[in-house]
Amino acid sequence: MDRADLLERLADIAVVFGANVQPGQTVSVGADHGQFEMARAVAASAYRHGAGFVDVYYFDPYVKRARIAFAAEDSLSFVPSWYVHRTLCLGKERVARISLSGPTAIGLLDDLDPDRAGRDQLPFVKEILDVIADRTTNWTVIPSPTEPWARLVYPKLSPEEALDRLWEEVAHVCRLDTPDPIAAWGERAQALGAAAGRLNDRHFDALHFEGPGTDLTIGLFPSSTFHAARDETVDGIVHFANLPTEEVYATPDPARADGHVDSTKPLVLADGTIIRGLRVRFEGGRAVEVDADQGAGVMRGRVAMGEGAARLGEVALVDREGRIGRLGTVFYDTLLDENAASHIALGDGSDQGLTDDDAKRRNRSHIHIDFMIGSDDVGVTGITRDGDRVPVLRDGSWQI
């Protein structure tokens, strides 16, 4: 398949399967500068499949850079009222949302003050977390290969070879190279859903991660529920929030995380900052020590953004059957890398499946930063309410 075919296939699967755009529905597309081709392919696919309107919003990281470099200190967390209004409208007006993923402006903020950079969270608008929690939008996130991203992932290849290789791998992990990608995703979603069901049957009290540099126990609520792949809006529209998706995830108890963890993959923040070798120690659910080989200051800035930013909002398990982990590629992009390995997230937690009591106690934050803690060397053990230890993942394979 040539580039144009791949663009169209990926756009089509995002529209038809991922977001599951309904006839006449408005579609919001969130893209970064540089992701024009994919944004346009998605827009064209959405219109061909009956969308009523497609609103492509391009975020420009170079304008963000100018802000962080020059704007007054006390203005850096300002968000225009119409950004908030637009975000809330997406829910109220039952809009479909398609976001493009992949780093675009790599290292663009590296020479700026990380404290100032951390204060400007755009293009993230915190009200989107409420819209997601309300399940009023059918949405998906897909990767959007670009030249800067390809150079980051394959620094030894020529720019053109790197982009070809990135497209090849993205097509593979998005199952575009199967005869019927939508059917392939249907099967995988069913398998992940079954694993989530088996985890839920055990009603674990905690999960224990153990491996090189990692010994971390994460408490679960009595009503913590594992989910996978398939989402459904309040109006009954089925959608797949991530493409690709290989994870089985739940909301943990933010008051119970103890031990230390070594991130197993680099983490690229939304603003392009790369955090390498992240190490976090938790006490009573709180990240009390944050260190890293690169980007430690930026990461500490995020964790310091509030009590919720230092606690966990998600724990997710990824098996070896997914297509991403098998490639061995570090994509420097959470959408892909989080689906290669088990991970946890600092910040906001979903109330999906929680009782009202547990939902009130779940972690709340303006941030949600996933970072990878799993590998074949990291075993996951479930701890029952009676204190029994049940192997869950060994060498990346389900034990339950």
Next chain:
Amino acid sequence: MDRADLLERLADIAVVFGANVQPGQTVSVGADHGQFEMARAVAASAYRHGAGFVDVYYFDPYVKRARIAFAAEDSLSFVPSWYVHRTLCLGKERVARISLSGPTAIGLLDDLDPDRAGRDQLPFVKEILDVIADRTTNWTVIPSPTEPWARLVYPKLSPEEALDRLWEEVAHVCRLDTPDPIAAWGERAQALGAAAGRLNDRHFDALHFEGPGTDLTIGLFPSSTFHAARDETVDGIVHFANLPTEEVYATPDPARADGHVDSTKPLVLADGTIIRGLRVRFEGGRAVEVDADQGAGVMRGRVAMGEGAARLGEVALVDREGRIGRLGTVFYDTLLDENAASHIALGDGSDQGLTDDDAKRRNRSHIHIDFMIGSDDVGVTGITRDGDRVPVLRDGSWQI
């Protein structure tokens, strides 16, 4: 001056003089795909000069193309509620606005149905006309040279030479090549204001345009008032709505325009459509015949958008002292070309200076399309309420 210097000088003059951005003020920047460099230079300049926040909105004509090609017929004039809300917020929240001008996606819609194309007016949102009429935003429009624009203007030059040439001419007409561009604009604004004052002293009942292919009389209201260059918001912020600006303009009586007119320059619509050789015949204020050598269908579609779209909202006089007319270049961009020649506009008229009675009778429309009708060969004569004829412009020189 190299390209980076020119970008910065033009951005600075837009921020400091054109929009006159106030300390802490939010700035909305409207840019097309391809105008990234200028948008970023404006954003950086605004932040350096104390802006509180800069919101750059990029419009993508390729997404518009997909809409016109594929969307359902009855959806083409839909505008999302949050576009309207954002537009009204710009006024309510006293935002500064800087728009970038210049064609970017030339001919992109040429193979599509002009009726369908005409129904989608975006990025134009009609509520902006109310915001402008309310004078709640300090704003300016500046040219933004790009490669596609340069190729259109100088088709015989190499792309690089064309862009250099366009920058050179834009720098000249924006007076960036003077020792103190802001002082130079101050002088020119004063001269234009004086010409407007002399026109207002005569209280003409009508203006008569006469030249090759043109014999058109345009009626004025008793309170029609000529303005030039300098604008002021309700809060007293002085700004210059167009840079460059060379025109002296007024709102005519939409019930009185009779005769025929040949456009003296090509017209590029906001969507990139080029109208060449436009010929319009007016009867009782109404455009009853619209023809053109190219783009006649699109133009008729615009004129058919409502009663106000077929009547005049502006008449403007341009003398030979401006820098644009002397170049002899056709820029295919209204901001520059309208300032090279006297012109009229179909569609919405300003209420600036009108009595309440006349303001009620002024033309209202969702469109405002300027087209050039002046040249050194077109004489302009003022007709007094007593029927006397007073020469106003001959060979491009003021006679009053």
